[in-house]
Amino acid sequence: MLSGTLVTVVGLMPVGxxxxxxxxxxxxxxxxxxxxLIASWVVAVAFTPYLGVKLLPQIKPVQGGHDAIYTTPGYxxxxxxxxxxxxxxxxxxxxxxAVFLIAGMGMGAVKQQLFPTSDxxxxxxxxxxPEGSSIETTTAAVTKVEAWLKQQxxxxxxxxxxxxxxxxxxxxxxxxxxxxxxxxxxxxxxxAEAREAxxxxxxxxxxxxxxxxxxxxxxxxxxGPYSPFPVAFRVTxxxxxxxxxxxxxxxxxxxxxxxxxxxxxxxxxxxxxxHFVLDQDRLRLIGLSPAEAAQQLQFLLxxxxxxxxxxxxx
Numbered sequence: 001m002l003s004g005t006l007v008t009v010v011g012l013m014p015v016g017x018x019x020x021x022x023x024x025x026x027x028x029x030x031x032x033x034x035x036x037l038i039a040s041w042v043v044a045v046a047f048t049p050y051l052g053v054k055l056l057p058q059i060k061p062v063q064g065g066h067d068a069i070y071t072t073p074g075y076x077x078x079x080x081x082x083x084x085x086x087x088x089x090x091x092x093x094x095x096x097x098a099v100f101l102i103a104g105m106g107m108g109a110v111k112q113q114l115f116p117t118s119d120x121x122x123x124x125x126x127x128x129x130p131e132g133s134s135i136e137t138t139t140a141a142v143t144k145v146e147a148w149l150k151q152q153x154x155x156x157x158x159x160x161x162x163x164x165x166x167x168x169x170x171x172x173x174x175x176x177x178x179x180x181x182x183x184x185x186x187x188x189x190x191x192a193e194a195r196e197a198x199x200x201x202x203x204x205x206x207x208x209x210x211x212x213x214x215x216x217x218x219x220x221x222x223x224g225p226y227s228p229f230p231v232a233f234r235v236t237x238x239x240x241x242x243x244x245x246x247x248x249x250x251x252x253x254x255x256x257x258x259x260x261x262x263x264x265x266x267x268x269x270x271x272x273x274x275h276f277v278l279d280q281d282r283l284r285l286i287g288l289s290p291a292e293a294a295q296q297l298q299f300l301l302x303x304x305x306x307x308x309x310x311x312x313x314x
Contacts (some may be wrong), residue, residue, distance in 0.1 A: 132271035
């Protein structure tokens with residue numbers, strides 16, 4: 001009994017020590033199951049027999065001995081069932097196999113999903129502009145979506161996070177890194193029915209072109225590691241240009257499938273870049289170092305953090 005308990009605990013050990021998003025989410029299963037199984041073994045081996053000795057009543061002697069105890073109607077019925085099953089052992093074994101096969105076929109109707117979707121009422125909208133878009137352009141696209149959402153009766157609260165992902169208010173969320181071309185909108189609905197109705201109408205509105213300049217994706221919270229898309233194809237190779245061409249071919253095949261809602265490429269669009277080559281002689285003449293010039297460029301292009309103020313301090 002102890003060996004079986006330890007084997008079960010050891011079987012879950014990789015989950016407990018996994019250094020990944022799945023281990024972060026499900027790592028406590030190993031510790032909970034381990035402590036529960038070991039505690040149950042202690043209870044079964046030591047505590048339950050102790051309770052049996054202390055709590056069971058003292059059985060008074062019965063006249064007639066063994067026969068008198070086991071000649072009651074209940075025991076006689078049980079003896080008949082066991083004797084019938086032993087005499088027809090092949091029939092009973094066949095019935096057990098038939099029930100097992102029926103149960104196996106019934107498992108095909110069970111949805112195969114390790115981590116189910118959450119029952120929380122939030123609806124998430126990801127707004128992805130072309131790579132290199134300014135935060136003002138992203139804000140304009142988000143404003144269009146917000147204006148439509150605020151007219152919907154299911155939307156109680158509409159909150160937008162422009163230039164980054166939403167804070168980690170749910171354990172399974174993986175906040176997106178800062179990106180001026182990205183925004184996330186979180187809509188709070190009254191219940192699950194309102195959430196599904198809003199998701200359906202919002203996807204229809206996206207198909208009609210509520211913000212055609214952006215790529216919009218409507219999702220909801222799920223239990224378990226976050227997966228951006230349920231189906232993904234990976235194209236690997238040494239030449240980025242060839243890979244981009246093959247990815248375009250895969251996209252064309254998938255978009256031709258009528259069952260597809262959105263087909264995206266995680267590389268995004270190619271963005272032109274400008275490289276500054278600083279003239280060291282002129283920098284020395286005006287009294288600037290390369291680090292100071294780089295800081296001035298960062299201030300002009302993206303801004304720099306001057307100070308941080310804690311609003312809770314008075």
